[in-house]
Amino acid sequence: MEFPGQISAEINIQFGFANAFWGILAAATVIFLTGIPIAYYCAKYNVDVDLLTRGAGFGYLGSTITSVIYASFTFIFFALEGSIMAQAFNLYFGIPLPLGYAIGSLMIIPLVAFGMTVLSRLQVWTQPIWLFLLFSPPIAVLAVDPHAISGWIGFAGSSPSGSGFNPLLFGSAAGIALSLIAQIGEQADYLRFMPDKTEKNSIGWWLAVLGAGPGWVILGASKQLMGSFFASVAVSHGTPLAQANEPIQMYHAGFTSMFGAGMVAISVATFFVILSQIKINVTNAYSGSLSWSNFFSRLLHAHPGRFVYIFLNIGISLTMMELNMFHFLGKILGFYSNVAVAWIGAVTADLVINKPLLKLSPSYVEFKRAHLYNFNPVGFGSMVIASIISVLAFFGVFGAYAAAFSSFIALAVAFVLSPIFAIITKGKYYIARDPSYHPGVGHTAMNCVACGFEYEPEDMTGCPFHKGSICSLCCSLDSDCADMCKKPHATPSLSFGSPTV
Known part of the structure; x- marks a missing residue:
């Protein structure tokens, strides 16, 4: 997740108020709608977005590429948030930016090393003070200067269209805001720990899934609009336009309305920026480490540790x-x-069209290597073609309007191609062998023949190479079996063996 409004401040300065405002809302709508089915399936089957992608039309190795896409999201935004923290260090402590980058990065490592339990506690304990510091500055600004809203609406930045609407600039603004669409992957890292949905907890379960899943974009869009607002406030307080997209400058202007000009305002602004960056970057670092782990374990059949x-x-x-x-x-x-x-467009199409409507994709999420083809052209092919077309559009090959709306082209092409490819292939490349287990069949816990540890049956499969039941991690790391379980001579219905009671 990005810092409150940094991207939108950049959008507001570059494209003006109207284009930034409508671009943010358009992107938020797309992100919310695509996030609903992804959040639901991740919570229902207790999988992260990488495992979901495997079973949503990409195949075992096809989803490897998306692991890199998601890892790119985490390190791009980690770098963005680290830059913001370094700007705060520079303004308050006088630390040079290059040194601030290093400090802001290294201080995250010990926090992430302790895993999800510590990260969850960190988020919960710091949330009340963070929310207070997030929402109090705009209230203070409006109390001191009721005309700040009109100043925001009339803010032109460096936009060629001033503060007015221009469809080309709107499309470009929405495209930048849509870069946050992969955030659903970080939300899924929390959603995969959801309990099973029952009749008793159904309403609470749905509220939690929608709130922690696509619901993040409601707060996210609010923060982006707030950042757009604070960019105009910072400029009205004398901040140069070139620096008005720096959050420390924006929130310094905001807290000045609360505490007046002086050390208190800059101190509180610095504390808020540092707290925000820690909260955001521990998740970026954790999720990124999982994504890289998934990527290399499939390519190298090795798992040195997160x-x-x-x-x-x-x-x-x-x-x-x-x-x-x-x-x-x-x-x-x-x-x-x-x-x-x-x-995301290809995954969403599989979840909302190929599974429930066409019934060409399995109704459940199959993520085990032993049951998947390496590549499924339905999702993987759709994503590759959509990416190539939209990137060409982004660089102006198809004209100015296609360049401005290249992200929407990517979404439309991926969403349309996925069901078309599913129909053409008749769903042949989803399942490589007869599953010996799928969700919904009652089994007790089982021991892995390779590592000896106990796992839930959802994570196990029959292995003819090891002559027993093997967990999905050991299956992924095995470099000797040559996928013999998916070859014609294998016994696809190999029994799990005796469960642990």
């Missing part, structure tokens, strides 16, 4: 910061959104 990939993800982010990516933010996010939207 901690190794924390360093990899943060190392890439720190390199981006030192290369001053903050000043190329719009171009980076605009380009990235094309690929991210194509991925």
Whole structure:
């Protein structure tokens, strides 16, 4: 998740109020609608977005590419948030930006090393004070200056259309905002721990899924509009236009309305920025480490541990910061959104069309290597084609309007191609062998023949190579079996063996 409004401040400065406002709302609508089915399936089957992608038309290795797309999301936004923290260090402590980048990155590592339990507690304990510091500045600004809203509406920034609406600029603004669509992956990292839905908890379960899933964009859009507002407030307080997209400048202006000009305002603004960056970047680092782990375990059949990939993800982010990516933010996010939207569009189409309507995709989420083809052209092919077309559009190959709306082209092409490919292939490439288990069949816990640990049956499969039941992790790491379970001579209905009672 991004800092309150940094991206929207950039959009507001670059494209003016009307284009930024409607672009943010258009992007939020797309993100919310595509996030509903993804959140539902992740919570119902207790899988993250990578495992969901495997079973939603991409195949075992096809989803490997999306692991890199998602990892890119985490390190791009980690670099963005780290840059913001370094700006606060620079303004308040006088620390040079390059050193601030390193400090802001390294301080995240010990927090992420403890895993999801500590991260969840951190988010819960800091949430009340964070919410107070988030929403009190705009209230204070409006109390001191009731005309701030009209100043925001009339804010032109450096836009060629001033504060007025221009369809080309609107499309570009929405495309940048759509780069946040992959955020649903980080929400899924929490949703996968949801309890089973029952008649008794059904209403609460749905509220939690919608709130923690697509519901993030409601708060996210509010924060983006707030950032757009504070960019205009910062400029009205004398901040140069080139620096008005820096959150420390924006919130310094906001807290000045609460505490007056002086050390209190800048101190509170600095504390708020640092707290926000810690809350955001621990999730970016954690989710990124999981994504890299998924990627390399499939390619190298090795799993050195999540901690190794924390360093990899943060190392890439720190390199981006030192290369001053903050000043190329719009171009980076605009380009990235094309690929991210194509991925999410293909997954969503499978979940809402191919599974329930066409019934060509399995009704459940199959994520085990032993049961999947390496590549499924339905999702993987749709994403690749949509990405190529939209990226060409982004670079102006198809004209100015296609360039401005390239992210929407990516969404439309992926969403349309997925069911078309499912019909053409008749769903042949979803399941590579007869599953010996699928969700809904009652089994007790079972032991893995390879590692000896106990797992739920959803995570197990029959393995002719090991002659017993194997967990999905050991199956992924096995480099000797040559996928013999998916070959004609294998016994696809190999029994699980004796469950653990």
